[in-house]
Amino acid sequence: VRRARKRVGNQPGRTFFLAAANILANFFPRVKYINTGLNWGFLEKHDIFAKHGQDVLSLTGIYPYPQVDILLADAGAVKEVTTCRARFPKPIEQYGVLGFFGGNIIVSEGNRWKKYRKISAPAFSDRNNKLVWEEAAQITEDMIEEIWHNGEIVHVNNFLEVTLPIALFVIGVAGFGKRMSWEDEEIPEDHSMTLKQALHVVTTDFIVRILLPNWALSLTRRFRLVRESFDELKQYMNEMIKERRNAPNLIRHDLFSNFIEANDDDGRAVLDEDEIVGNIFMFLVAGHETTAHTLCFTFALLALYPDEQEKVFRQINSLMPRGRKPSYNEMPNFTYSMAVFYETLRMFPPVNFIPKSAAEDTSLSTTNNNGQPTTLPIPKGTNVTILVPALHYNPRYWKDPHSFKPQRFLEDWPRDAFLPFSAGPRACIGRKFFETEGIAILITLVSKYKISVKEEPQFAHETFEERKARVLKTTTGFTLCPVRVPLTFTRRR
Numbered sequence: 466v467r468r469a470r471k472r473v474g475n476q477p478g479r480t481f482f483l484a485a486a487n488i489l490a491n492f493f494p495r496v497k498y499i500n501t502g503l504n505w506g507f508l509e510k511h512d513i514f515a516k517h518g519q520d521v522l523s524l525t526g527i528y529p530y531p532q533v534d535i536l537l538a539d540a541g542a543v544k545e546v547t548t549c550r551a552r553f554p555k556p557i558e559q560y561g562v563l564g565f566f567g568g569n570i571i572v573s574e575g576n577r578w579k580k581y582r583k584i585s586a587p588a589f590s591d592r593n594n595k596l597v598w599e600e601a602a603q604i605t606e607d608m609i610e611e612i613w614h615n616g617e618i619v620h621v622n623n624f625l626e627v628t629l630p631i632a633l634f635v636i637g638v639a640g641f642g643k644r645m646s647w648e649d650e651e652i653p654e655d656h657s658m659t660l661k662q663a664l665h666v667v668t669t670d671f672i673v674r675i676l677l678p679n680w681a682l683s684l685t686r687r688f689r690l691v692r693e694s695f696d697e698l699k700q701y702m703n704e705m706i707k708e709r710r711n712a713p714n715l716i717r718h719d720l721f722s723n724f725i726e727a728n729d730d731d732g733r734a735v736l737d738e739d740e741i742v743g744n745i746f747m748f749l750v751a752g753h754e755t756t757a758h759t760l761c762f763t764f765a766l767l768a769l770y771p772d773e774q775e776k777v778f779r780q781i782n783s784l785m786p787r788g789r790k791p792s793y794n795e796m797p798n799f800t801y802s803m804a805v806f807y808e809t810l811r812m813f814p815p816v817n818f819i820p821k822s823a824a825e826d827t828s829l830s831t832t833n834n835n836g837q838p839t840t841l842p843i844p845k846g847t848n849v850t851i852l853v854p855a856l857h858y859n860p861r862y863w864k865d866p867h868s869f870k871p872q873r874f875l876e877d878w879p880r881d882a883f884l885p886f887s888a889g890p891r892a893c894i895g896r897k898f899f900e901t902e903g904i905a906i907l908i909t910l911v912s913k914y915k916i917s918v919k920e921e922p923q924f925a926h927e928t929f930e931e932r933k934a935r936v937l938k939t940t941t942g943f944t945l946c947p948v949r950v951p952l953t954f955t956r957r958r
């Protein structure tokens with residue numbers, strides 16, 4: 466251990482028995498000195514860095530062999546790591562489980578990654594974002610009509626149960642060209658569930674499938690349902706691939722079509738079937754949970770801070786008087802709504818860790834605890850992990866980081882210290898997709914309803930701080946997740 470620590474210049478930090486990259490280290494609550502613990506990156510935020518007075522720390526693991534990782538909360542070092550893709554590539558072996566379905570954009574590097582990125586890029590064009598905008602607004606309006614029956618007061622026990630299907634329906638139509646409805650659908654012949662049901666289980670219980678061995682998936686009803694949903698989804702996808710290939714004149718611009726129709730100069734298919742399925746699965750997983758959780762945290766914060774909600778409403782109302790529907794081109798005008806999303810993403814970034822690894826013996830520039838510039842040696846193979854919550858709560862970049870202040874994003878803000886979508890060439894390809902979807906949903910709901918935390922008798926006497934802690938309580942699976950957000954929607958007059 467001493468030797469391993471010396472190689473990174475004896476950078477101060479924490480030591481645990483289990484290496485942080487070990488999935489078990491993060492899957493169970495923390496046991497002192499043994500493991501980093503469930504949700505530790507979000508729970509600690511910037512605290513460990515503040516304790517050491519530095520924004521670059523070491524994280525030492527002893528088992529299975531002594532290993533020292535580097536943790537970053539320094540915006541300059543983060544910029545260096547995210548922009549130099551060749552020097553700091555993704556440690557794709559750490560994402561091993563995500564390759565479960567087939568090679569895909571998240572778990573690849575080099576030429577293979579470039580190929581997937583090039584094929585998917587056209588689906589994130591303005592033309593498709595316009596579709597995202599229209600569909601997201603329509604799906605939300607349909608929900609208000611068909612599920613809420615245009616109610617005057619609507620109580621929702623957990624708002625995540627609303628945002629998960631909305632995000633699924635949007636990615637379904639914009640990603641697959643498959644429109645899903647709030648009504649129950651008929652199960653087609655040769656299937657045991659609808660595509661909507663299979664997608665819902667796969668995207669919410671994805672983590673169960675990748676963490677458990679095959680034999681364990683027959684142990685409980687829930688696990689069996691997860692296995693069945695994966696099999697069903699794969700069958701649906703294979704049918705959809707066949708269907709599209711048999712209809713070559715069907716012109717579409719969604720993700721699914723891009724992957725199926727990707728050909729080389731000689732007209733040969735560039736991707737095999739496993740790669741098509743692997744990528745589609747990955748886009749679903751990457752785009753669904755992150756979006757649904759962020760929307761849920763956003764509405765929770767608006768319910769807790771009615772003054773901020775009022776500011777959002779006032780701007781929406783001034784831009785769309787008498788319920789006029791705004792077009793996609795008008796999206797940049799909704800600046801306060803966007804500021805609310807950014808502040809939510811700063812406080813609750815769905816992706817807490819962005820791992821990279823050194824491809825060569827190199828170094829990183831940072832500052833020591835006297836605030837002087839210093840250079841840290843980074844030997845080849847060292848894992849360098851960006852701790853997003855630590856960066857987002859670093860008081861060096863964000864004044865009063867624990868307070869919800871959307872206004873800060875309407876002033877001059879530190880762009881290099883805001884990393885919910887990562888940065889550089891491996892940044893999120895779906896950022897605009899999410900922003901478009903989020904604003905369309907937010908303005909549809911906030912223009913019609915006032916949002917508050919649902920009153921429940923068992924919490925009648927809690928203080929504001931207790932209520933805030935309860936409503937904003939988090940856990941983590943694949944991404945940071947709200948535990949339960951009970952809300953009440955009251956029609957605006």
Ligand code: HEM
Pocket residue numbers: 570571582636747748751752753755756759814815816819820884885886887890891892893894895896898899
């Ligand atoms: C709030 C919403 C979202 C957040 C916070 C988010 C965050 C991120 C982050 C942090 C990464 C980098 C991950 C890493 O380096 O390991 C990433 C990559 C990615 N995201 Fe998102 N994402 C969001 C929405 C979406 C959506 C809607 C889609 C697709 C429809 C999407 C598709 C992807 C893909 C394919 C990648 C891999 C890009 C590459 O490696 O080239 N994301 N996202």
